[in-house]
Amino acid sequence: MNKEEFRKKVMNALERRFFCIPSFKIYGGVAGLYDYGPPGTNVKSNVLALWRRHFVLEENMMEVDCPCITPEVVLQASGHVDKFTDLMVKDEKTGTYHRADHLLKDFCMEKLKDQSLSVEKVQEFKHVVAMFDDFSPEQLGSKIKEYGIVAPITKNPLSDPYPFNLMFQTSIGPSGMIPGYMGPETAQGIFVNFKDLYYCNGSKLPFAAAQIGQAFRNEISPRQGLLRVREFTLAEIEHFLYPEDKSHPKFRKVADLEFLMFPREEQNGVKDAIKLPLGDANKRNLYLFLTRLGINKERLRFRQHLENEMAHYAADCWNAEIECSHGWMECVGIADRSAYDLRAHSEKSGTPLVAHEKFSEPKEVEKLVITPVRKELGLAFKGDQKKIVEALEAMDEKEAMEVKAALELKGDVEFQVCTLGKAVTIKSSMVSISKEIKKEHQRVFTPSVIEPSFGIGRIIYCFFEHSFYTRPSKAGNEVEQLNVFRFPPIVAPFKCTVFPLEQNPGQKAVAEQISESLTAAGISNIMDTTGASIGKRYARTDELGVPFAITVDTAPTVTIRERDSKKQVRVEVRKVVRVMQDLTNGVRTWEDIQSKYPSHPSISTADKFLEQKQRRFTTIFGVYTSIIIMGIFVTYWI
């Protein structure tokens, strides 16, 4: 099965079982918008609950919950109004839009399929594919021209690439006068609250704040189904740190576990990711979260962003990428946002977003002291005095030292006052400039920020792919392939099903009673009382990724069947809830349960047929021949 076939199978199962479907389907859908149906919603809330427990609770983070609607001023400060853009080209005849970088990439990928390509050309196209994120609008435009790339389908000529802002715009209030946007990330809500968060943490660093929320990005031409969408759930963490010590508070717990790492300098299109020790607690915790979910660790790597690939706020960025049928997908970005956002909001809002560090003992610091002599300046410059004083006080160290040197050498200096639009002559009697040693008891600084940002929808999609497999099943004389999602119990949409084996009132009553007790204990479950064969009912529930099936047959015991091994154990009815509780909250594994309770032979359709034959023969030849007969029959059957 190739990648496309595999993806089609997964998508088919996901849509048919209502994990997710295109939004507003009855109206023809809207590109880039998807709904989660009931099992998908359950998986999503389980993933978010696990995320909260794994990060927020475990690391004692401060979680906040801020609105999506964001006034323009906030996103001006953060740089999103100016810089949160993608390059777009327009089909010059139909007026439809395309992402310039995607067209270029598609073109090269198509070319690379050509076996007769020269080695140089292969190298060139590979290089472009690896580096296109790194191209300026002009470079992209000239590559598109050079390769003669035209619009897909229509084959019309394309415009030059130009930036398109990806934010959804709206206006706040009845006047239409307050411009606003739907937040493209949840992080800004945390940054603007820094002051209160810092206070709430006892005015101490380091600490982390977190937020789960919707993010909105008006993609030019969404593709890749659930992976590139226009509205999605982000779970973001902002670690606020000392700029000179960005280590994670739990750094000491970092083992030298090895991961697939793909640093910037290796990404020239030829080399591959390499195994390296992690050396970073953030990455490690994230790795543990993803593998606990059920992401295949061999298909998880950390890739460093190329210089020009990084968001405008990032000083460095590593992605956790998960391999799926679409290739390696960025699912978690770990950006070093340095002091970018806090500084930007401090400046724009006038509220200092800073931290204080009290020194254990005062430190001696050399400080520049500029003291304008107001009386002299007033006599010489009258009404201009105030602006000159301000200009003198605003000198940086270099300029002040030059003025000082000039005054000491010549006694006066020509001094440019921008606010006056002219230069004035300053004499040495008019200002004193010196460097003094001062004792300081604390320092005031802007904290650095490390941000792990989780694209929940992408993680869930990759998780769906990694969990999916098919297995053969004999139905009559046909062999059909049944779909299974091997979701771990903690994120499975339903923890178990409850089946009465036969359509009889006694079994149904016991099943109902078990289902009610499970619900009361907070364990989601499905009752299937249809007359379908037990094999069909197992198959239905396997395709939903339900890990355990409880079948009511001969009370006071029931069988519990595990989805992937198809193994069964026999458990007393009164112990079912406790067993399911232990299995779903991770207190006990299936192996623990198997070793504790008697196993029950698994009965598939084929097995059942065999069993019936066996029984009939047993009746004829008597019990003592049954083993021999079984041997004959198995041989015959195979």
Place this chain on the structure above:
Amino acid sequence: MNKEEFRKKVMNALERRFFCIPSFKIYGGVAGLYDYGPPGTNVKSNVLALWRRHFVLEENMMEVDCPCITPEVVLQASGHVDKFTDLMVKDEKTGTYHRADHLLKDFCMEKLKDQSLSVEKVQEFKHVVAMFDDFSPEQLGSKIKEYGIVAPITKNPLSDPYPFNLMFQTSIGPSGMIPGYMGPETAQGIFVNFKDLYYCNGSKLPFAAAQIGQAFRNEISPRQGLLRVREFTLAEIEHFLYPEDKSHPKFRKVADLEFLMFPREEQNGVKDAIKLPLGDANKRNLYLFLTRLGINKERLRFRQHLENEMAHYAADCWNAEIECSHGWMECVGIADRSAYDLRAHSEKSGTPLVAHEKFSEPKEVEKLVITPVRKELGLAFKGDQKKIVEALEAMDEKEAMEVKAALELKGDVEFQVCTLGKAVTIKSSMVSISKEIKKEHQRVFTPSVIEPSFGIGRIIYCFFEHSFYTRPSKAGNEVEQLNVFRFPPIVAPFKCTVFPLEQNPGQKAVAEQISESLTAAGISNIMDTTGASIGKRYARTDELGVPFAITVDTAPTVTIRERDSKKQVRVEVRKVVRVMQDLTNGVRTWEDIQSKYPSHPSISTADKFLEQKQRRFTTIFGVYTSIIIMGIFVTYWI
């Protein structure tokens, strides 16, 4: 303490402890947008988790998760583009906007404070306050003119009231050509998915779907703090039912519990809510949810909407209203949306959103059968034949019976064909019209919808007010009033605190170990290792509504103190996690714990002083006098 003072105290505690604050505060805030800080976010996610468990899990609902961005066509069909409006008046000089109904209500409320008002006037203003929601734009406008109401603060004249659409508008995609809105409710996402949900439920009614999500309403002039905001979390349920049987599946479990009920005909401004049996499982379940949260049941009532007060889609509506310092607030709306939405989306999308009911035995139904005779019509009308056939087939029962009667009487009839723009003469040979008895095996119909819609933010705010109280504390010789939130453990932002009694490494290590075990068990907790007195530390945590405080003193036991009773028990360290688990997931009450573990005397600052004095005296006079001494001292102290 009057209502305003009380509200101020609550809001002060909420902002100071960072439960919630105005969003984008460093930029001066945006009216109608609030952030939840860390404890507020915890309360909110606990409330949502409880909601999921109480409704979705317990009643086996199908939860979905749809985007906020909604294309215009969906909201045109639902009626929101035309009808989701409030009446607005404009300050004719400054151009600021106000809600017309609010200005009228405020004016009347102000007038009603006047003790010298005649009985007739009192009646009139009370009537207006009770009925203003029921006024048309013209009625509102003429009342505003009649009373000479002007703009608040500026006292400028006001424009006539006119409708303002409350949805936030945006556009989807790079062309700006797909208009969209931020959904004003989550319900539409459920309605457009009806077909898949119905299929997913085995094509059976009744069933319920649910969704938790953000809703957006561009309020004209948001007031009442957290109660009227522009973005908020809704938790909505849509029960899809047989139109002739709207009873809840769990109707049988409804007891004749009595609630405050306020039916439409009682709301003339004079009468009050009355105690009535509930008789509705939806209301009962909702009541149980709200009281389980901690809402005071004496301050909860169900009020029926007045005719014109209802949303455009509602056939009937009852609100669960909670009384807070702002008056009775709508927190949950239970609307009978009948078949409104499903019909509207069926028509607009062309996808039938219907249910099928198979009859246990076929039913005989009288059916109109119209059979145009194409040959005759073709001969007579040539090219017009097709349109005439369509027009004949489209006749409703009344029209068809008239045509039939005329044909039987006269042999021909003048028949108007709109699509031709003229009448034609139809002879009895050209069409046969009859009523036939047909056997039908099923019926196809549009299900009815009952919607309980929960305003989570409003519920949380009322819950904050109902949970808040102050109690006196002796600090030195002063008595101060300390704030307490009496949150039940299940929704409290943190389940417990862990304090080492003294600043010593041994106690701190035990405290850390307890905190880590609690975290591992998923129990949120706060460590407070500051040197503040134990009384101060209790006070801090009481104000956050933390129900239990674990104080490490003389290991191997610790004390656990309950917030409201201030009573303490002594528990072995190794049992702490289990006790906390039982207390927070509702397996055991505090009373159970008190009866199981030895009590520990509560030590307040005053008590401690007393105890020290007592100890000193005991040393002097010997143990046997201590009881007498205590008596003397208590007298002296009081």
